[in-house]
Amino acid sequence: MKVAVASSDFVKVAGHAGRARKWLVYEVAEDGSVGQPNRVELEHDNVFHYAEDGRPHPLDGIAALIAQSAGDGFLKNMEKRGVRPVLTAETDPDKAVRDFLAETLSPPKPRPIGSLICKTIDLFSKHK
Secondary structure, eight states: OEEEEEESSSSSBOSOGGGOOEEEEEEBOTTSOBOOOEEEEOOGGGSTTTOOTTSOOTTTTOSEEEESOOOHHHHHHHHHTTOEEEEOSOOOHHHHHHHHHTTOOOOOOOOHHHHHHHHHHHHTSSOO
16 A cells, blocks of 8 residues: 655645645555655646646555645545545654554644635635
C-alpha cells in the first residue's frame, strides 16, 4: 500500500492538499513496516486542482493521502479516485503515516478562516 503526504518543503505535513506540489510517498509493506519516502514534485498541470480527471497522474496507485487541510471538492474527488483522504493536525510526516496506520492520527485543527478559503477556492475548481 502507498500513502502520500502533502508537504511544502519535504519536511512537514502541509495544508491545502489540492494545491500541494510536493508529496512524500511511503510504501507500506504487508507486515506493516514503512519504508523511507520517495519525494514527488508535481508539475503545475498535475497539481490536483488543475489535473484533468481520467488522465494518468504521478500519484496514481496511492491508497491514502494525508494533509492538514483540503476543501470538500478535493475530498470528494479523491474518494472518486479510490483514495482515502485523511486530514490531521500532525506536522511530522513519518509520525503521521505511523499514526494513520495505527488509527491514532490526531484530527485536524479547526480552521474556520482556512475552511472558508478552501470552500472559495473549490468554487473555481473543476473538481466539485
